[in-house]
C-alpha cells in the first residue's frame with residue numbers, strides 16, 4: 603500500500619495552472635527526491651500532500667485512505683501525521699528553541715536528544731530572531747522530527763546548512779528511516795542530495811512529473827533534455 607498516492611492532481615493559482623495532472627505513488631519507507639526548476643510547482647506539490655492547499659481536481663490518498671478528492675479535504679492537515687519542513691521554515695518567533703519542540707512532543711528525553719543532536723541544546727532558551735540561518739534551519743528539522751511523523755516532507759532542507767552539518771543531517775535521515783517506518787519526500791536543487799539520499803527521483807516540469815525512477819535510470823535514459831540538465835553534476 604502506498605503511503606502517498608496522487609491521481610491527476612491539478613492546482614491553479616489566479617487562473618494559471620501550476621500542476622496539470624500529477625500522478626505519484628510513494629511506498630512505505632521510501633525516500634523520494636523532487637527536483638525541478640524554480641516555479642515548477644515543487645512546494646505546491648508538498649503543500650497539497652500536507653493538506654495546506656486545496657487542488658481543483660484529482661485525488662490524494664494517504665496510508666490507503668482518501669485525504670483529498672477534487673477540492674474537498676477529507677482528512678484535515680492535523681490528522682495527516684505529516685512532519686513538514688517549510689521552505690521559509692515557519693518558526694514561531696515568540697517561542698524559545700526548547701518550546702518549539704515541547705509544543706509538538708511532551709517527552710523531555712526525546713527533546714533533549716534531538717536538541718543535542720542538532721547542536722541546539724546550548725541555545726534552547728533563545729528565540730528564532732537570535733539564531734543564525736543554519737541554526738534556524740536545524741530547529742525546523744528538529745521540530746519536524748519531534749512530531750514523530752509517519753511521513754516527512756522537506757522543502758529544500760539543506761539549503762542553509764554547512765557541509766559538515768549537511769552530511770550529519772543526511773546520516774540522521776537515513777538512520778531514522780532504518781529505525782522505524784518513515785517515508786520521506788524532499789525537494790532539492792542539488793543532484794548530490796539525490797544521489798546520496800534518494801531511492802527515487804521525480805522530475806517536475808511545467809506542472810507535470812516529466813519522469814521518475816532511480817537516478818541512474820533517469821541519467822541513462824532521460825525523457826527530456828531538462829532531466830539530464832537538472833540531474834547531472
Ligand SMILES: Nc1ncnc2c1ncn2[C@@H]1O[C@H](COP(=O)(O)OP(=O)(O)OP(=O)(O)O)[C@@H](O)[C@H]1O
Pocket residue numbers: 615616620638639640641642643644645646647689
Ligand atoms: N499562494 C500562491 N498564490 C499565487 N501563486 C502561487 C502561490 N503559490 C505558488 N504560486 C505560483 O505557483 C508556481 C509554483 O510555485 P512553487 O512555490 O510550487 O514553485 P517551486 O517549484 O517550489 O519553486 P522554487 O524552487 O523557487 O521554490 C509559481 O509560479 C508561483 O508563483
Ligand SMILES: [Mg+2]
Pocket residue numbers: 644645646689757
Ligand atoms: Mg519551492
